[in-house]
Each structure stands twice: as C-alpha cells, then as structure tokens.
Amino acid sequence: MTTLEAQPTRKARADRRDGDLVWDGDRWRRWDGKKLRAAAYSLQPNLLRSPDSPSTWRSLDREQLEHGLALAVEQEILHNGATLVHHGPTGPVLAYRRPVNHLLHAIATVVTFGIWAFVWLLAVLDRREDRILLRIDEGGHVWATRGGTA
Structure with missing residues (x-):
C-alpha cells in the first residue's frame, strides 16, 4: 500500500517523486515518474474530486482495502480484457494483450495479392x-503502475 503524501500545489516535474499525489485543478492524480495518472478505481471517488488535502482523508480498514482491490481487479478483467498473471505480496499483476487490427491486415493482404499475409501471421x-x-492506498484508491512487456 502506498502512503497518502500530497503536493497541493503544482510542482515542477523535477521536484516530484514517484507516488506523489498532485492536484491538477480538477482531481488528484499520482505521479508515476513520467506523467500524472488517474486512479484506476476508487472506493471513495468523491475524495479524488475534492481539493481537500489527502492527509484529511479517512483511512479504511484492511478488510475494506482488500475488498476494494478485489473489485478493481474484477473490473479490469470484465471490462478491459485484463488477465490476472500473479497475485503477489505488493498486489495483483494484470496483463493486457495488444490487439491486432485484422481489418487493416486483411485489406493490405488483398492489395498486395497475398504477400502481406506473412506479416499478418507474424503479427498474430x-x-x-x-x-x-x-x-491500493489507505483511502481506498487503486493506482496502476506500469510494468514491462512480455
């Protein structure tokens, strides 16, 4: 779980640390080292839209946090096509398969009289x-951290 540390004012990119919460004028977002990202899921979504400092947010108990994380995983699997790869001590790891644009490959195959079919096969x-x-942090907000590709 991450701690609720917040930067209520806009800071320069160089001053931000991974995991800092930043108010962007509309909602709280988390700095991941490259850009600000919105929460993937939240048990208290109204808090993310409120300019009140995260230090004032009510912490949820462990059972509620585990339930919230399970709901977030379920949502990603059902609605976004994720696959649960591993559930480790720091949280679940989800995988998303990169889609292949079959229509584009079919058109290219027809236009090139079948030659493009080899490229299409390799893409698949x-x-x-x-x-x-x-x-998930103590406030019930689930944050996604990008990993590598496999």
Missing part, C-alpha cells in the same frame, strides 16, 4: 502483452 503470433501492478 508475436502478440505481446502489457503488464501493470495494482496497489
């Missing part, structure tokens, strides 16, 4: 997946 056989790690 070499589909990669992106992986993310889900973590």
Whole structure:
C-alpha cells in the first residue's frame, strides 16, 4: 500500500517523486515518474474530486482495502480484457494483450495479392502483452503502475 503524501500545489516535474499525489485543478492524480495518472478505481471517488488535502482523508480498514482491490481487479478483467498473471505480496499483476487490427491486415493482404499475409501471421503470433501492478492506498484508491512487456 502506498502512503497518502500530497503536493497541493503544482510542482515542477523535477521536484516530484514517484507516488506523489498532485492536484491538477480538477482531481488528484499520482505521479508515476513520467506523467500524472488517474486512479484506476476508487472506493471513495468523491475524495479524488475534492481539493481537500489527502492527509484529511479517512483511512479504511484492511478488510475494506482488500475488498476494494478485489473489485478493481474484477473490473479490469470484465471490462478491459485484463488477465490476472500473479497475485503477489505488493498486489495483483494484470496483463493486457495488444490487439491486432485484422481489418487493416486483411485489406493490405488483398492489395498486395497475398504477400502481406506473412506479416499478418507474424503479427498474430508475436502478440505481446502489457503488464501493470495494482496497489491500493489507505483511502481506498487503486493506482496502476506500469510494468514491462512480455
């Protein structure tokens, strides 16, 4: 779980640390080292839209946090096509398969009189997946951390 540390004012990118919460004028977002990201899921979504400091947010108990994380995993699997790869001590790891644009490949195959079919076959056989790690903070907000590709 991450701690609720917040930066209520806009800070320069160089001053931000991974995991800092930043108010962007509309909602709280988390700095992941490259850009600000919205929460993937939240048990208290109204808190993310309120400019009140995260230090004032009510902490949830462990049972509620585990339930919230399970709901977030379920939502990602059902609605976004994720696959649960591993459930480790720091949180669940989800994988998303990169889609292949079959219509585009079919058109290219017809236009090139079948030559493009080899490229299409390679694209299907070499589909990669992106992986993310889900973590939940004490306020019940689930944050996704991007991992590598497999």
